[in-house]
Amino acid sequence: MLLVIAGLGATPAHARVTRIVVDEVTPLIGEQRGYERLRGRAFGELDPADPRNAVITDLRLGADPDGKVRYETNWVITRPVGRKAASGFLWHDVPNRGGEVRLQPGELAAGDIGLRSGWQADNAGSTGVPRWRPEAARHHYVRVPIARVDGMPVTGTVMARIVNRRGPDSQPLLVQGNPVPYLPVSLDTSRATLTIHTKETVDGRITTAGAVDPKDWAFARCDAEHPFPGKPVDIDPSRAPDNLPIHVCLRDGFQADRVYQLTYTAGNAYVLGVGMAAFRDVGAFFRHEKADDTGTPNPIAGQVRGSAIRGVSQSGNMVRQFLFMGLNQDEAGRQVHDGAWAIIAGRRVAANARWGQPDGVLELYQMGSEGPQWWVDWPDRVRELPAKGLLTRCTASKTCPKVMEHFGAAEVYALKLSLEWVGSSADVDIPLAPEVRRYYVAGSPHGGGAGGFRHPGGTTPFSCPGNQFGQATLAPNPVPHRELRNLLSAAMRDWVLKGTPPPPSRYPTLARGELVDPTREAMGFPAGVPGIPDSVFRPENFVFPVFDYDWGPDFDRVEAAGVPDRVPPAIRRVLPAKVPRVDADGNEVGGVPTVLTMAPLGTYLGWNITANGIHAGQVCNYAGGYVPFARTRAEREANGDPRLSLEERYRDHAGYVAAVRKAADRALAQGFLLKADHERLLKEAVASDVLR
Template identity: 30%
Template sequence: MLRRVFAFVAGFAACVTFSQAAVTRVEVAERVDLPVNGYERIAGKVYFAVDPKLPANRSIVDIDLAPRNAAGLVEFSADLLILRPKDAAKSNATAFLEIANRGSSPFWGALNLGAARGMPGKQDMGDHFMLDQGFTLVWVGWQSDVTGANNVKLYAPVLAGVTGKVRTEILVNQKATSDALPYAPASVPSGSLTMRDKADGQRIAIPNDQWKLNGDRLEFAAGFEPGKLYDFVYTAKDPTVAGLGMAAVRDYISYIKQRGEVKRAIGAGISQSGRLLRTFIADGFNGDEQGKKVFDGVWAHVAGGGHGDFNQRFAQAGRTSGQFSGVDFPTDLPPFHPDELLAKSAKAGVAPKLLLSNGSHEYWGRAAGLNHVSEDGKRDVAPSGDVRVYYVAGTQHSSGGGTNPQVQNPTNPMDWSFFQRAMVVAMNKWVTDGTAPPASVFPRIDKDQMVVASAVRFPKIPGVNVVQTAYAPRRLDMGQEPPKVGDPFPALVPQVNTDGNETSGIQLPELRYPLATYMGWNLRNPSIGSPTEQYPLTGSMVAFPRTRAEREKSGDPRLSIEERYKDQQEYLGKIEAAARELAKQRFLLESDVPQVVARAKQRWEQLAAK
């Protein structure tokens, strides 16, 4: 049974009064000791009551329609997970709040090497990197349609009886005859179903007698074809007040800072979660109800130039946009540039230090160039002040590799983890003692490092089809469904060398001394339809020929591995030197260099061994 608690740490400040904070109570469901570093794991729920009349809450869509308690406040709750040192003296006094990605944690497995992906359990700590740093790790539910027993969820008020038009896009990789709807249909089912071959293709109407609604599912007897885009527009009912998810994040961090449990807070998110943080800042949520700063630092990783469907009526927070699908959802709209993101918080005096990190895929598939390119695509716009923009060349959306039968090339195995660990240390020093991270690193137009997709000089590698277009977000008028579409924003991508590898940005050792061509894009396998379109969030690796004889036989224009490196020893020596150079620049940790070399040795044995 849940029990009510008012302090997590003995000896910390007394509970703030409810008039001073939107958190009304915290209930603990489970509290267990972890096997390392004297940490404990606390799981439960946090309850909120916010004043809809306060300026800090006026940007929350539909808060004026939400039910209110006797005091005129809007109540809601969220799942809560905390990992923290039991002994406050062992804490670094910084809260690291990861914005959950669809309720889960991509950062946990990435930062704590060897840990399983997903929310941290009670035993699997990996190499417990984050615990060694002394962070108080926090996850607060912010998304109300999350599923999964171990994930964190928001419990937002439902606006019973409210109806409106909703569009859902359906893309399948194997034929299917039904698909789930994001919201329940209104009592009188109605709608329209269309199909198109590509993102900007003509929508072809499917007769109403060929589909039907069955509860919260759309059934299509003829079947949804792989590689086709279907849009279903219908009247839905009972939305939630989705924007309260950002209030939950804001108010819980404000609560623990006011109580003295931590002195500082970093908000971090990967992909969807990073897009939420961009929206959080742009919409002015970094000031709490009393106007105090919430996050001292914010790190949005692989969020591209995007925002998300996070604070709208009938929000679909899980939606993302890319070169092929999701292009007509309000995911990638201004503001793009970091100074514009920070405008509201800067005016209020609560701007956080901001770190935006992206890789190759985000330029091809998530419009990352809009972070530092003018909206006409003609000039560079460098960030100013307490902002860092980093581009890590040759990477896909997340650390990966291996095979995927739904794409044309082997996936990109370039590992982000060691860069991410260095960014954690850099960000904490930045907010703790003001030590600035390395200067921004991104591809520039004025140095011919950023070009349109058709100008990329990709080599003609036998058997490799080349991507033709990059994702260009479109100007949207969301007054109707589907929205009215305007001109696209510019889509610029990094230039490559004669190997097909990107030449600018932060060069990880395996790209500096490559055994393959590493791309941020991959194409859909013909078996799932639309083979000229990008497969979402996935890159490619195309190994170099092992020998000169193999190269000449295949007609591959790239030098073979034996023509580049005398042997494994020489190769690993170069990798180690490159890693130590990055460590001096603070893009890697010196303590991680041996592991970087070990990973490179594995890659050599995979690609170069004869």
């Protein structure tokens, strides 16, 4: 249903959303009762001559004949209606790979407004631009131009990797489960290179088996019915994303435990930074404007007193990139958002370089750690880059938001987080800007675990995240982020609307001796913990370090922008990393008080061990792990386990409940636990089967 809303007079739309349409209005039910959802689209334009847009790579190469660059994106608003009291606070949530985002129960109860809109402009998979009926899309997309010179698409080299696949069937070119977005300009395999890797270590050492003869592979789909050379793939850019993913067919099939690395020439270079600017403009429109240029009213005009941009994981990295690019200031010079919350994110998303792949998760040869990752201006001494920070541009324009970030141990071990804390030299605690708060959930997995008090906990095998990375060896880590996230949601609202400061930052530092070298000895990790061999702590297996890549002379190493023309890049150097120190149980020290780690049932790890494939024996990308304590002393001694058993620690169920109560009281007293969560955790502990 297309609604044309009339009423308010048109005012100039400085944010450069020139037109909106509301395609659907739906009353919500269940826990969202009292809310309605609006789905719509926004159409906007950018001025390449505006200095605020100059940061966008290839912007002028995407201009229409009149010199403007245009985009289309969809958006979703959830707003309280009827007698539901509105808080006046807007969350502008960044979709993760085109997915939907919902307000949390506490935010619904408070009467917050939710806004989501597209930003990831690579037009592939779950971010693909609908070719038919865009008004019906249920994922978030943004349509942006392709870079052209003299009317012809620019071309360049793109890399894709096929990991741990086997068998005669063709395999897709994927990055973190989504299709690689760039189409080859030719099916001629002599113009591409397919190389086999038989070994890759986490510290960047590669063993190759050479290149595959161009006659022995094809850009094609093949299976038992269509054997090699198979059916050629469709490489017409006008039919993207429907012709993705691109497939590769091998004459002799794929072998497990190998990486097939492909470089080829592509020709549909999306101007990715336009998607970032579109997100800015949509946020500015709904925050500031009364109506679009045609007179269609802003459906939440006058209802927003404060707002925050928020993203989780990949979309949290987008928040950091958004601020680094100075996009919290719109084309009219206004501040877009009052707050920013980057969740489980410690890098910048690759969304402003030609041929960028925003879906990447910092696996080998993926962008994301280039340039400053810290908040204040700070020199990058090892990479010999000038002093700069994520807030440099907004500080100059006086448009910086109040910033919160929180993350856990998985981000340290696989997502290269320590660079943000200690810089490229890993020998100094980089200070935080005055209005930045940082919170670390020690020993927790990516996004937090399931929580609860279960022993021994889940043991179901699960896959390592990433592109066919392998299977995990250890049980999943249950340490939750739920309680901290509930607290910080309320804290951000109060910080923006009332000026109430949130809790002080809590994270490990060098100065307190909480960050150490990533070795078993420096960490103090106990020997003999069941399921954890000493070999996992070797440099080739353990922490994913930051690589200082050489992407070529046309790539800006500070901005992570421009044109990477050396693909794959050379590794100039491997930067040192730090990890948190651990206690006698192998549990990390430092960070916010978390009930499950203060009343532990085992060792909670920000890493796991890969069981199979080319990464066997290495950390399982960014999966967390859990090694439960033995129940009795006799059991632990039989297993050679150096850690005290549950009975030795707590004696019985009542003793464990008392430990949970003490931990919850401590977290509550320190301001890191809401009263409602305190009561819930105590009830869960009483109802648990621990030592029953």
